[in-house]
Amino acid sequence: MSFFNTIKTENICLEFQNLNHDVKIYMKREDLIHPIISGNKFRKLKYNLKELKKNKNSLLITFGGAFSNHLLAVAYLGKIEGIKTLAIVRGEELKDYKLNTTLQKCCDFGMKFEFVTREKYRERNTNKYNYELQNKFKNAYIVPEGGTNRLGVKGCEEILSKYDKEFFDVVCVPVGSGGTFSGLINSSLEKQKILGFSALNNSNISEVINKFAKKDNWKLFDESFFGGYAKFNNELINFINNFYERHNIRLDSIYNAKMILRIIDLINNNNWIFGKNILIINTGGTQSVVGINELLKKKGCETINY
Numbered sequence: 001m002s003f004f005n006t007i008k009t010e011n012i013c014l015e016f017q018n019l020n021h022d023v024k025i026y027m028k029r030e031d032l033i034h035p036i037i038s039g040n041k042f043r044k045l046k047y048n049l050k051e052l053k054k055n056k057n058s059l060l061i062t063f064g065g066a067f068s069n070h071l072l073a074v075a076y077l078g079k080i081e082g083i084k085t086l087a088i089v090r091g092e093e094l095k096d097y098k099l100n101t102t103l104q105k106c107c108d109f110g111m112k113f114e115f116v117t118r119e120k121y122r123e124r125n126t127n128k129y130n131y132e133l134q135n136k137f138k139n140a141y142i143v144p145e146g147g148t149n150r151l152g153v154k155g156c157e158e159i160l161s162k163y164d165k166e167f168f169d170v171v172c173v174p175v176g177s178g179g180t181f182s183g184l185i186n187s188s189l190e191k192q193k194i195l196g197f198s199a200l201n202n203s204n205i206s207e208v209i210n211k212f213a214k215k216d217n218w219k220l221f222d223e224s225f226f227g228g229y230a231k232f233n234n235e236l237i238n239f240i241n242n243f244y245e246r247h248n249i250r251l252d253s254i255y256n257a258k259m260i261l262r263i264i265d266l267i268n269n270n271n272w273i274f275g276k277n278i279l280i281i282n283t284g285g286t287q288s289v290v291g292i293n294e295l296l297k298k299k300g301c302e303t304i305n306y
């Protein structure tokens, strides 16, 4: 499909004030790939969509939480490709509430939902649950949470260009389910280091990386830096707002802003041992900001204003 053949993202050099070292930081603007199918979700769905079409499946089933960029990407893809989509959503309690902005948009694109308990959701990667779904929904193509399967990783192996592999000492990426990180590792050169910055406390992340990544030139930082998944404070929000003013680039608050703050922290505290030419992958995901601002407002915190 031509839609997936038109990706080209650029790298830009970022100038940071108050950086203690003579490192050069570049950003790959994967966030610009598409306004709705953001960054890495586009990469991860590319070959899954091809496979679905090859199999002539009529329904795409996938999994996600209430703010999931992945669910929105799948819903939109379903709409433009004429494929039915069903999301298994974490949190049975959600079915009694008005849908949040992300899920409402998914719904507008025609996605259907099945809300399950957190307990049930934990089984999402088991064969048992997948058989159960295959039985219930005949001719369905099942994509795991975040789009992370073999074909998703294959798509992410296309992120780095030949130039990126030769020029950069180190590539940094936020990590959720680990698919993007694995794809980057596979396509990197041995002499490069791939750094992952976990946004969530994902206990099976090393399992995913062991399963998909074919090299060991990587290091994973845990999610604790900003207090865990979807934890925000004014420092983070101010950083996002200042970054937008200075660079005219929107950073999402769950993945990319936290990663960049962590990188700056490592550099300024003399803990950066990974080389001078740094490439940051901006994975996009700014659609979540509307819902997140609602939460921030309720708490009386600063809000993201881009």
Ligand SMILES: *Cc1c(COP(=O)(O)O)cnc(C)c1O
Pocket: 038, 039, 040, 041, 069, 070, 146, 148, 174, 175, 176, 177, 178, 179, 180, 181, 252, 255, 256, 283, 284, 285, 286
């Ligand atoms: C999903 C997502 C990630 C995490 O990607 P994984 O392949 O699941 O690790 C990072 N950034 C954004 C913006 C995302 O939506």
